[in-house]
Amino acid sequence: MVRYILRRLGQSALTVFLTVSAVFVLIRLAPGDPAASFAGPMATTEDLARVREQFGLDQPLPTQYLVFVRDMLTGNLGTSYSFQAPAFDVVIARLPYTTTLATSAILVTAFAAIPLGVWMARRADTRREAGVNVAGIAAQSMPEFWSGVMLLTVFAVLFPVLPASGFATWSGIVLPTITVALLQVALISRLVRREMGANLAAPYLVAARSRGVSERALTWRYAIPNSAIPVLTALGTRFAAMLNGVVVVEVVFAWPGVGSLVVRALETRDYPLIQATVLVTAGLAVLVQLLIDLAYPLLDPRVRIGKAVRR
Amino acid sequence: MSQHGPPGLSRRALLRLGGAAGAAAALGPLGACAGPTGAQSAGAMTLALNRSLVSLDNKLNQFDAAVTVQRAVRQALTRIGPDLTPEPVLADRFELTAPTEWTVRLRKGVHYSDGSPVLVRDVATALSMYKQVSGSFLASFFPEWPQVEEVDDRVFLLHTERPLPVLDYLMANILITPGDANEAAELPSGIGSGPYVVTAANRGTGTYTLERNDRYWGARRPAVPTVDVRFLPEESSRVVSLRGGEVDVIDTISPDSAEQLTGLPDIAMDSVPGTRINQLFYNFRKPDDHPLSDVRVREALTFAIDGRTLVDDVLVGSVTQADGVVSGALTGAVATGAYVHDPRKARGLLAAAGIGPGDLTLKLIWETGEFAGDTTVMEAVLQMLKDAGVGVTLQQFEPGGDIPQWRQGRGGDWDVIGNGFASPTGLALATVQGMFGGTAEKEKTRDTYQGYVVPEVTDILDRAYDETDPKARQELAAQAQHAVWRTWPCLWAFVPNSVLARRRRVRGLALEASNSYDLAATRLEG
Numbered sequence: 001m002v003r004y005i006l007r008r009l010g011q012s013a014l015t016v017f018l019t020v021s022a023v024f025v026l027i028r029l030a031p032g033d034p035a036a037s038f039a040g041p042m043a044t045t046e047d048l049a050r051v052r053e054q055f056g057l058d059q060p061l062p063t064q065y066l067v068f069v070r071d072m073l074t075g076n077l078g079t080s081y082s083f084q085a086p087a088f089d090v091v092i093a094r095l096p097y098t099t100t101l102a103t104s105a106i107l108v109t110a111f112a113a114i115p116l117g118v119w120m121a122r123r124a125d126t127r128r129e130a131g132v133n134v135a136g137i138a139a140q141s142m143p144e145f146w147s148g149v150m151l152l153t154v155f156a157v158l159f160p161v162l163p164a165s166g167f168a169t170w171s172g173i174v175l176p177t178i179t180v181a182l183l184q185v186a187l188i189s190r191l192v193r194r195e196m197g198a199n200l201a202a203p204y205l206v207a208a209r210s211r212g213v214s215e216r217a218l219t220w221r222y223a224i225p226n227s228a229i230p231v232l233t234a235l236g237t238r239f240a241a242m243l244n245g246v247v248v249v250e251v252v253f254a255w256p257g258v259g260s261l262v263v264r265a266l267e268t269r270d271y272p273l274i275q276a277t278v279l280v281t282a283g284l285a286v287l288v289q290l291l292i293d294l295a296y297p298l299l300d301p302r303v304r305i306g307k308a309v310r311r
Numbered sequence: 312m313s314q315h316g317p318p319g320l321s322r323r324a325l326l327r328l329g330g331a332a333g334a335a336a337a338l339g340p341l342g343a344c345a346g347p348t349g350a351q352s353a354g355a356m357t358l359a360l361n362r363s364l365v366s367l368d369n370k371l372n373q374f375d376a377a378v379t380v381q382r383a384v385r386q387a388l389t390r391i392g393p394d395l396t397p398e399p400v401l402a403d404r405f406e407l408t409a410p411t412e413w414t415v416r417l418r419k420g421v422h423y424s425d426g427s428p429v430l431v432r433d434v435a436t437a438l439s440m441y442k443q444v445s446g447s448f449l450a451s452f453f454p455e456w457p458q459v460e461e462v463d464d465r466v467f468l469l470h471t472e473r474p475l476p477v478l479d480y481l482m483a484n485i486l487i488t489p490g491d492a493n494e495a496a497e498l499p500s501g502i503g504s505g506p507y508v509v510t511a512a513n514r515g516t517g518t519y520t521l522e523r524n525d526r527y528w529g530a531r532r533p534a535v536p537t538v539d540v541r542f543l544p545e546e547s548s549r550v551v552s553l554r555g556g557e558v559d560v561i562d563t564i565s566p567d568s569a570e571q572l573t574g575l576p577d578i579a580m581d582s583v584p585g586t587r588i589n590q591l592f593y594n595f596r597k598p599d600d601h602p603l604s605d606v607r608v609r610e611a612l613t614f615a616i617d618g619r620t621l622v623d624d625v626l627v628g629s630v631t632q633a634d635g636v637v638s639g640a641l642t643g644a645v646a647t648g649a650y651v652h653d654p655r656k657a658r659g660l661l662a663a664a665g666i667g668p669g670d671l672t673l674k675l676i677w678e679t680g681e682f683a684g685d686t687t688v689m690e691a692v693l694q695m696l697k698d699a700g701v702g703v704t705l706q707q708f709e710p711g712g713d714i715p716q717w718r719q720g721r722g723g724d725w726d727v728i729g730n731g732f733a734s735p736t737g738l739a740l741a742t743v744q745g746m747f748g749g750t751a752e753k754e755k756t757r758d759t760y761q762g763y764v765v766p767e768v769t770d771i772l773d774r775a776y777d778e779t780d781p782k783a784r785q786e787l788a789a790q791a792q793h794a795v796w797r798t799w800p801c802l803w804a805f806v807p808n809s810v811l812a813r814r815r816r817v818r819g820l821a822l823e824a825s826n827s828y829d830l831a832a833t834r835l836e837g
Contacts, residue, residue, distance in 0.1 A: 036715035038371075041730075042451040042745065045719075045756035083365050083514055084497045093515025149547070156555050164551035165359075165543050254541075254548040256516035264363070264544070267711040 008293070012286035019282045020275060024068060027266075027274055028061060034269040038081045055081065055271075068275070077279065078272030082264070087276035091258060095280060097167060098250070098257030102242035104173055105180035110235055113185045117192020117231075118219060124197055139186035148179040148252040165254035176253045180246050184238050191234055195227035202226075228299040236292035240285035355537035356817060356835055359549045359558040363517035363542040367509060368498040369486060370444045376562045378827035380540055383521060383533075385486040385503030388415060388434065389479050393823045395586070395642045395737035397479040401429055401487055401504060405479045410779045413457070413469040413478055424508045424524045429487060431467045435459035436490035443495035449484050451745065452736055454776065474777045476784060480642075480736045506533045506831040517542025521830075534819070534834035553578065553812055559835075560813045562826065565683040566627035572812050581822040584631055584640045585809040586734040588742075589682045591616075591675070591692065591727050591802040596720045596762035602664065602671055603726055609799035611660030612673075615699035616692060616803045617652040625687050626805070633804035636743060636795045637732075640806070640824040643739035645789045647796035650803055657699040668700030676717060677729030678708045682807060685729055692803070719757040727802050728761060737825060740775055740788040747795045748772045768794045 035051040036043065043051070052058045056067060071078060080087040116132070123129045139147075155175060156164035163172040199205065200223050208218060250259035258277055265273040296303040360376045367384045369377070382390065389405055392398040399405060404416035421429045441449060442456045457469040457478060469478060492501050499514060506527045511520040519540040523533050541558065543549045549561040550568045554575065564572070572578050593603055602608040618632040631639075634646040661671070673696065677685055686707065693703040706725070708714040716722035718730075734742040747768050749759030768791055775787035809826035816837045822828050 031709075031713040032711045033713070033715055037711050040448045041715070041718070042448055044451070044753075044758040046758075047450070084371065085365075085499060085514060090515050093513060097516070152547075152551055156551050160555045163557055164555050165545075165548040165557065166541055166552075168541075168557070251545055252548070254543040254545060254552075256518070256542070260544065261515070269711050 005290075005294070008290050012283075012290060015286055016279065016282045020072070020279050021065075023278045024065060024275060025061075027269070027271055028064075030269075032269040034081055034271055037268045037270075072279070077276040080265075080273040080276075081270045082268045082273070083270075087270075087272040088280070090273060091261065091276045091280045094256060094258045094261045097255060098243060098246070098259060100167075101173065101176055101180065101246060101249070101255060101257060102239060104177045105184065105242060105246070106235060106239045108177055108181040109184040109188055109238070112181065113188035114192055114224075114231065116185065116189040118196055118224065120189065120193040121196030121200060121223075122215075122219065124193070133190070136186040136190055139182050140190075142182065144179055144183060144246075144248045145252055147182055148175070148249055151175050151179055152252070167255060176246075176249050176255050179249050179252070180242065188231065188234055188238070192227060192231055195230055196223050199223040199226045225299060229296060229303075232292060232295065232299065236288055240288045243284045243288065244281040354535070354835065355539050356535045356560070356833065357539040357541060357558040358560045359541050359543040359552055360517070361544060361546070361549065361563040363544075364519060364540060365514050365517070366497045366499050367503070367519075369449070369484065370441055370447055370495075371497050376826065378825065379830055380519070380521070380538075381486065382505060382827070383507040383538070383830040384505045384509060385488060386505050387483050387485050387487060389483045391480065391483045391737040391823075391825055393821060395640065395824055397483055405482070407476060407478075407779060408468075410474040411471045415467055415469060417465040418528075419465070421504055421528050422526070423489060423504050424502045424526055426526055427489060429504055430490065431459065431461045431464070433487050433490040433493070434467065434485075435461075436493045437485050437487050440493045440495045441485055444497075449735075452481055452484070452741055474779050476776070476779050476781070477736065477738055477741055480738045480741065484735060504528065506531075507538060529831075531831060533831040535830075538830060550812075553814065556814065559817050560811065560820070562811050564810045564812055566629040569629060569810055569812070570627060577815055579813055579815050579817075581811045581813070581820065582629075582808045583822050583824050584638065585807050585826060586638050586640050586737060586824050587731055588633060588636075588638050588734075588804055588806055589630075589729070589731045590633075590800075590804040592730050592761050593800060593802065594720075594724075594726050594728065594761055595759075595764070595800070597726075602666055605664055606797075606799055607660060607664045608666065608671075609802075611657050611664060612696070612699070612701065612802055613650055613799065614653045614657035614660065615696050615701065616650060617695055618650045618803055618805070619652065621688060621691060621803070622805065625691050626684050629683065629810065630805040630807045633801075633806055636747070636792050636800070636804075637739050638734065638742075638806045638824075641734055641739040641742060642737055643785055643788045645739075645792050647793050654695075654699050661700070669702065672702035672704065673726040674704045674706060674724065675727045675729065676706045676708065676714065676725045678710060678712065678714045680710055681729050682731055689729060718761065720762065721757065730761070735825070739792065740772075740784070743788065743791055743795065744772050744776065747791070747800070763800060765794070765798055768798070
């Protein structure tokens with residue numbers, strides 16, 4: 001068990017390291033000059049050279065990389081060019097807002113999608129299920145920027161009952177959460193419906209039903225626990241993706257999270273800030289995945305941590 | 312299916328561990344959640360800025376709306392007033408007493424928000440720190456940094472090697488902070504002498520809370536006790552937040568948004584001609600035999616542009632067609648001519664220069680967001696030039712992309728660039744010098760403005776900078792502007808209005824051409 005966790009932690013660290021290394025190279029291959037963004041249009045060649053030297057951008061790429069790795073291993077992710085503050089601190093200041101939004105969205109998703117999926121499975125192939133299915137496909141097809149703007153228009157402009165932007169009060173989280181959750185509810189509810197449909201038709205449940213076990217018990221005691229692993233995996237994957245910044249939603253709602261931060265960092269070619277954002281969010285994402293994996297035995301006793309299922 | 316757990320780990324323990332892991336997965340991130348940044352306090356005014364105010368210092372960057380907030384906390388010896396001339400702030404005397412010497416006297420009783428006095432030493436330290444910082448946008452406006460010579464507690468001299476008669480304008484950008492706390496870097500915190508103090512700041516989110524400075528030295532104390540500053544990068548968010556009453560003032564509004572907000576009962580719009588000029592500037596690095604090196608061709612092409620249509624239909628009246636080489640709002644700006652739409656004349660002049668229909672193709676480049684409606688303007692210009700028999704290709708650069716290299720002629724060849732030039736000094740002479748004062752020496756390192764090197768213009772500008780008599784200096788400045796116009800540096804140019812929208816409860820807000828206003832003069836009613 002401990003060995004398994006250590007091995008997974010090692011793999012996670014390697015994943016994060018490779019991700020950050022790839023980003024290090026890719027952002028330097030992209031067009032743009034951080035020194036020019038930093039110094040502005042009035043900067044002379046001499047100014048630019050001074051800024052490049054100050055940021056270490058005058059060094060060959062391999063040297064820059066080695067310096068970056070050395071600093072990273074000592075916990076130094078560099079100074080953000082645009083904030084003139086430690087890049088890690090800037091990311092950490094924004095991260096709680098993204099975490100809040102992601103947690104809120106995933107809770108709404110779980111509480112809405114699981115009962116909805118169960119309801120759809122129990123009413124499979126009825127008109128009502130088909131209607132909900134169509135609505136789900138429509139929600140799945142709506143880009144987040146569009147649904148966000150529509151929600152804004154209705155609830156912040158036409159009927160101004162909710163804040164339009166930022167996170168000044170708790171009500172400010174409602175519209176971004178709904179925007180993020182809309183797509184996820186559509187996806188997860190269809191997954192739950194599929195898993196539940198398969199389980200409700202499984203021979204063991206047919207046998208249980210023939211012995212007079214109530215439909216409620218069949219659903220909640222037998223079918224749902226057996227459908228839980230793929231659903232939990234999907235929820236975990238979605239949650240990990242949200243921690244990387246719900247970029248579009250953060251921009252539409254001026255949410256002060258890492259998504260909008262990384263957009264700005266990319267625009268200004270703020271290399272340390274981009275790298276710090278990737279490091280932190282990738283680290284969180286693999287950690288969430290690890291925790292989800294560790295939760296599997298709770299849901300399915302056949303699962304052995306670190307071992308294949310024996311049949 | 313095995314019913315046994317691994318050796319040493321019971322089923323119960325495994326379940327417990329799994330449960331703990333699951334709970335951690337589900338609830339762990341809750342511990343890292345954030346609460347709201349804070350609702351608007353009663354009696355507070357909320358400003359929404361389009362760019363993040365990463366500090367209340369301006370050593371590295373200074374965008375228009377930041378000036379309003381920065382000057383509410385930190386002050387300079389002078390400020391650029393509503394008429395774009397210097398007004399005394401921390402100094403009550405700022406006088407040219409010799410060609411290379413200014414005498415300055417600190418106002419009696421000026422002090423910081425902690426009660427400590429503003430000292431001559433603080434001014435010397437501030438100048439030293441602005442000089443040392445790498446990448447300062449202000450450095451380009453200072454031909455040289457003045458030296459401070461203390462005369463007594465309040466009086467000091469500013470010495471320069473060469474005459475610098477616009478120093479009172481330039482010093483409006485040097486913010487004074489206690490010398491011991493100043494650094495050759497953007498100051499993330501600290502105190503100032505302004506009418507407000509910062510009581511809460513989050514650089515990450517760009518959220519600041521300013522409270523009235525109870526120890527303010529000035530006679531007029533601010534009427535609004537609390538000012539909340541928020542960062543809302545998306546214009547649509549700013550507009551919706553204003554309409555919903557979440558914020559009181561928004562700035563940097565595009566023509567489309569201005570149209571949406573105009574006529575709403577709770578919203579007032581303020582608009583004044585700005586100090587910035589946006590240009591479709593020719594590439595002056597073309598070889599001698601290129602058509603654009605011929606001033607007749609540059610002039611001929613201007614007749615193809617229907618400026619009236621661009622102003623009225625494309626930019627919805629939010630700009631003014633330029634009638635000079637800098638914004639007419641700047642101190643010392645003169646009208647030098649007009650852009651006239653006459654396609655027939657354009658074709659005739661091009662033919663006279665030996666260029667027939669289809670002989671010339673121009674490449675227009677610009678960076679997204681360089682000015683409001685940039686893409687639409689460029690597409691309209693393309694059509695107008697085509698109507699005059701000139702082929703056009705467009706190349707748009709993403710923000711932060713390679714356009715700086717192209718500007719310097721190092722990225723690729725181009726003919727016309729869509730470019731804006733701000734004027735933080737409010738002075739026409741400084742702006743003309745910044746754009747058109749290029750020399751052959753500077754061009755060796757590609758540090759001129761799009762390759763513009765015209766010795767006649769540079770000579771006049773040099774003489775203007777050396778001239779200590781204001782009247783004679785203005786004559787030279789006007790002469791330089793006319794000389795620049797005669798070289799036809801732009802295909803077209805326009806001056807965008809500074810536009811601001813506010814809730815009607817915000818009173819006393821006087822928007823200035825510099826796209827900023829005196830925060831302490833505002834008040835809330837209702």
